Amino acid sequence: MGIDLNLVGAKGAIAEEAEGKWGMVIDQDLCTGCQACVAACAMENNLSFVGEEDAGYGRTQHWIRIERFWEGAYPEVKATAFQPMLCQQCGHAPCEPVCPVFATPHSPAQEINLQVYNRCVGTRYCANNCPYQVRSFNWRDYHLEPFHANNVDGQLVYPLHNQFNPDVTVRRRGVMEKCTFCIQRIHQAEDKAKSEGREVHDGEFTTACAQACPANAITFGRMDDHESLVSQLAHQDRGIKHLEELNTLPRITYLKEG
Amino acid sequence: MSENISRRDFLKLATVGAATTAVLTGCGPASRYIKREPYMEMPEYTYNGLSTYYATTCRECAAGCGLIVRTMQGRAIKVEGNSNNPVNLGKTCARGQATLHGLYNPDRVQGPLKRTRGTPFDLRTNVSVTWDEAVQVVADAINNNNPSEVAFLLGMAPDHLFDLVSDLANAIGAPAPIRYGALSMFEARATLIKASENLFGTAALPFFDIANSDLVLSFGANFLETWLSPVAYTRGFAKMRRGNPKRRGHFIQFESRISQTAAKADEWIPIRPGTESLVAAAIGRLVAEAKGGAVSEVFANVDLNEVLSSADIKLETLEHVAEMVGEAESAIVIPGGSALGLSNGLQTAETILTLNALADNFGKPGGVYLSPFLPNQDTYHRPASAQEMAEFIEKMKSGDVKVLFVHGVNPLFELPESLGFADALGSVQEVISFAVFPDETALASDYIFPDHHGLESWGYQRVATGTEQSVLSGAQPVVSPNYDTRATADVLLAASQALPFKDEMEFLQSKFASLVGQADDSFSAPEINTFTAYFQQHGGWWKKSSELVSPSATDTLGRNFAVEQAEFAGEGEFFFLPFVSPTLGEAGANKPWLQELPDPTTTVMWNTWVEMNPETAHELHIENDDVVKIISEAGEVEAPVYLYPAIRPDTIAMPFGQGHTAYGRYAAGRGANPAKLLGQHFNEAGDLAFAGMRVRIEKIEGKKQMLSRLESRIGVYNEGLEEH
Structure with a gap:
């Protein structure tokens, strides 16, 4: 692509072009709200569960969540289409410029929005500035709470830690985190493609959420390849982008119901 | 691997391994377990830093989805669906994903x-x-x-x-x-099979081909949640909706609350509990009358006006549904658990299957089939x-x-x-x-x-x-036993x-x-050891082509039986509807990530709630999170109220899945079990009339329990707005 998104005045003109490299399409007509993507994301990305009390304070570590809203009142009440909400990997990400320590930069290679855990100092400015409310903060070392451990000969043993994905950092207290488009899978596919001297094909790998989705509502792939499934789907009539008017250039296209 | 291996060679090998990520089997019956080994003596098929994948079966429910489990150095890291297994074709549900929180649960029994x-x-x-x-x-x-x-x-x-x-x-x-499981009780599986036996002469589970239908009517069937085989039916639903570019399948749900499944329906029709068979028969009558010719007796005997008043449904609604059924190319009607777990459940199941006969869909694409048996099995x-x-x-x-x-x-x-x-x-x-x-x-x-x-x-x-x-x-072990x-x-x-x-x-x-050596298999093996190895590698054995059985239905429309309203047990102002928690299922409460998944419709986590219509609650001076006591003839439980805009005012509903007194640290002492309210009332097929209870409630003054929800409370029924 080669477009420097930081150029002043380039925004409107490049919006069409700037679809990014990796993109996602979510078909709300198919999403059944089953939470399989949420669980798959948690297992792939070592997300902490926070327990009932912290969950009540809105501190859950859901990188993807399913939103549903009610319309009308009984008996004409209707649940709006389930809406999986995750980091939109904005081309113009509002979270990026507010970080004082550059912990959430834009990746030129993958054209996604990164989160560098060991730079993050926990100001939470980014979460404050995210219009999609998809960033979550580690208020505690949830995975190290003794409640989850067994005492074996005086030592705390955490059996659940066996499940951690070694490709993904386990975050500590005071650090912000968010959906990475499963960047570990992107890297793995890129490494493999590089070793074979080629580009990464569309459909070669997918994110954990798209992989699990029983209704096939989530499609992930190369947006810069106009033949790819994700690109074809994104250009359907039903496609919308959330809060497009903020000119965030979201990389996720939602397909409306009906 | 030889002992004199240079670093360069090792890296080469590792690259080859990455390029050919294959599903490995163990080495047959002789080596039964993959051991957790120190790095020094890793098995030859395990490289440091590279994953090994094993095909197995999910045991979280009885659907039998195939899994590919990613392991690394003897630890199970991630569960993926087996894309070859015909049940789930590479997909999993949330419970399948969280099965690792069972494997590595800190509260396992560690020895005899x-x-x-x-x-x-x-x-x-x-x-x-x-x-x-x-x-x-x-x-x-x-x-x-x-x-x-x-x-x-x-x-x-x-x-x-x-x-x-x-x-x-x-x-x-x-x-x-x-064999027993709460899911089979809430699905009223015995009733479904008995109805199939009465109509088709075969005691088999019906298979509803919603993928190829263009109109789905469901009477309380929660096929996107826990019903029979949720991943397979979700795939069917997706095909029904978007599989055919020429049309978008239409879906109507009859249920007294908006369940997760009903939330995906184009039309939700909240009929009064216990009148499912009457409504089905009334639709049958209208469809048959519109078609012309003789109306079968079972439908003709229904008094439409009586149905309208007892089911709390408008004539226009019924006529609209009947018109859609008449015009649909392939309409299908599905009987779900809450419609069958009633005193007249068997009759309801037969009425609904008869409605399928009227839609003439037995053994046709988009219609009703019977599930095939395995070649080494003669009955289900x-x-x-x-x-x-x-x-x-x-x-x-x-x-x-x-x-x-x-x-x-x-x-x-x-x-x-x-x-x-x-x-x-x-x-x-x-x-x-x-x-x-x-x-x-x-x-x-x-x-x-x-x-x-x-x-x-x-x-x-x-x-x-x-x-x-x-x-x-x-199924095969993906890790060696932890304990x-x-x-x-x-x-x-x-x-x-x-x-x-x-x-x-x-x-x-x-x-x-x-x-x-059977023909048309997923793989062919000449003898038993090869078969076993392939069985492990593929994650099972299956036929390649469809074996669905067309029901041998003769004169289904000629059968006559009385269609009546269900009887409810106990006294009280509310119908009681227990439903299986879509995220927890019957045994998910000890998996912490399942606990932290928000319920799809209420977004409540980690607890049990009672769904009540806001209007009703207002009359009773009940607010969100007020704890109420629910009293049936069989027992009583306490739970906080969730004001649910999508439930009939005369019905309250509670999820099943919590309320454990044991079962580990994440499950014990959390929430309430609605099964305590269910009395001993059975339908003709022997299933529990779990949806046929009446209950009353008592507000416990001054007692509140804040439910943890994903959704914001601000603005919900004006809560939290008065300060602003």
Whole structure:
């Protein structure tokens, strides 16, 4: 692509072009709200569960969540289409410029929005500035709470830690985190493609959420390849982008119901 | 790998390994387990930093989805769907994803224990026994008792252990094992099968081909949540909606609340509970009248005006639905659990299947079929109905059961308390549990001889329904056992000499024998060892082409039976609708990430709630999070109220899945169990009339319990707005 998104005045003109490299399409007509993507994301990305009390304070570590809203009142009440909400990997990400320590930069290679855990100092400015409310903060070392451990000969043993994905950092207290488009899978596919001297094909790998989705509502792939499934789907009539008017250039296209 | 390997060569090898990520099998029966080895002596197919993938079967429910589990250095890291397995074609549900939180749950039973019944679970106070002693205990229990007084109670899945115990019981002359699961009760599976038998002469599970239909009417069938085979039916739903570019399938749900499934419906029609059969018959009458010709008697006898008033539905709505059915190319009508778990459940199921006959869809794409059997199976052994469980409990109470073996089911939690299982256990001399987790039933046992977790075990599972072809989903260990557990099949084979098998694997191979060399298989193997290896590699065995059975329905429309409203038990101003939690299922409460998944419709996490219409609640001066006591004829429970805009004002609903008193740190002491409210009322097929209860509620003054929800409270019914 080669477009420097930081150029002043380039925004409107490049919006069409700037679809990014990796993109996602979510078909709300198919999403059944089953939470399989949420669980798959948690297992792939070592997300902490926070327990009932912290969950009540809105501190859950859901990188993807399913939103549903009610319309009308009984008996004409209707649940709006389930809406999986995750980091939109904005081309113009509002979270990026507010970080004082550059912990959430834009990746030129993958054209996604990164989160560098060991730079993050926990100001939470980014979460404050995210219009999609998809960033979550580690208020505690949830995975190290003794409640989850067994005492074996005086030592705390955490059996659940066996499940951690070694490709993904386990975050500590005071650090912000968010959906990475499963960047570990992107890297793995890129490494493999590089070793074979080629580009990464569309459909070669997918994110954990798209992989699990029983209704096939989530499609992930190369947006810069106009033949790819994700690109074809994104250009359907039903496609919308959330809060497009903020000119965030979201990389996720939602397909409306009906 | 040779010992003199240069770093450069090693890196080359590692790259090749990455390029050819293959699904490996173990090395056949000889090496039964993948060991967790130190880096120095890794097995040759394991490279540092590279994953190994194993195909197995999900054991979280009885659907039998195929899994590919990613492991790394002997640890299971991630569960993916097996894209070849016809049940799920590479997809998983949330419960399948969280199965690793069962495998690595801190509250697993870590070795064989002798216990005092009812004492708390604590490894320090329970007496550890050796496996030799354990086998001796099982052997004594089987051999020193009259075989008729030995009973086996197993989980819902038709798996290899059920086959083994069936053969064992047959060999020693004991009664056949009983399978039970709360899901089968809430699905009213026995009713569905009985209706199929009455109409088609075959006691098989119907298969509803919603993928190819353009109009789906569902009477309370929660097929996107837990019903029969949720991943397979979700795929069908997606195809119905978007599979055909020329049309978008239309979906209408009749249910007294908006369930997760109803939320996906184009139209939700909240009919009064208990009138499902009347509404179905009324639709049948209108459709038949519009078609012209004779209206079959079962529909003609329905008084439309009576239906309108009793079902609380408008004539225009009925006419609109009937018109859609008449115009649809392939309409299908599905009877779900809450429509069948009623006093007239069997009649409802038959009325709804008859409506399918009117839509003329038997054995046609987008219509009703019967699920195929496996080639080595002639009938579908269904799980016990609640009435059969009640009979079994009576038998226990009369002292005719001296030894009870329990595996894969937690009847103290999954059965309604009114059936009296807890009391009946007192009359059983010896209770031996094979539980993986310290659940309520395990704690009421004399011994716990823990089986491996599903991901540490061998086996297979018959796929009862959800696929077009017969499927034997295969299981193999993806990690070596974490604790001192032992396969229950091995324990039983060691304890009893009645079966001629050395170990579990020999038994499995004996069951594979008739499948070797069959035509049109997913793979072909000339002899048993190759078959076993392929079976592991593919994650099971299945036919390639569709084997769906067309129901042999003769004169379905000519049958006549009375269609009446259901009777409700007990007194009170509310109909009570318990439903299985879509995220927890019947046994997910001990998996912390499942607890933290928001319920799809209420977004509540970690607890139980009571859904109540806001208008009703307002009249009763009840607000969000007010704790109420719900009282039925069978018992009472307390739970906080969730003001739910999408439920009938005369109905309250509660999810089933929480309310454990044991089952580990994440489940115990959390929420309430609605099964406590269910009385002993059965329909004609023996299923519990769980949706046929009336309850009353009492507000507990001054008691609030804040539910943790994902959704914001601000602005919900003006909460939190007055300050601004």
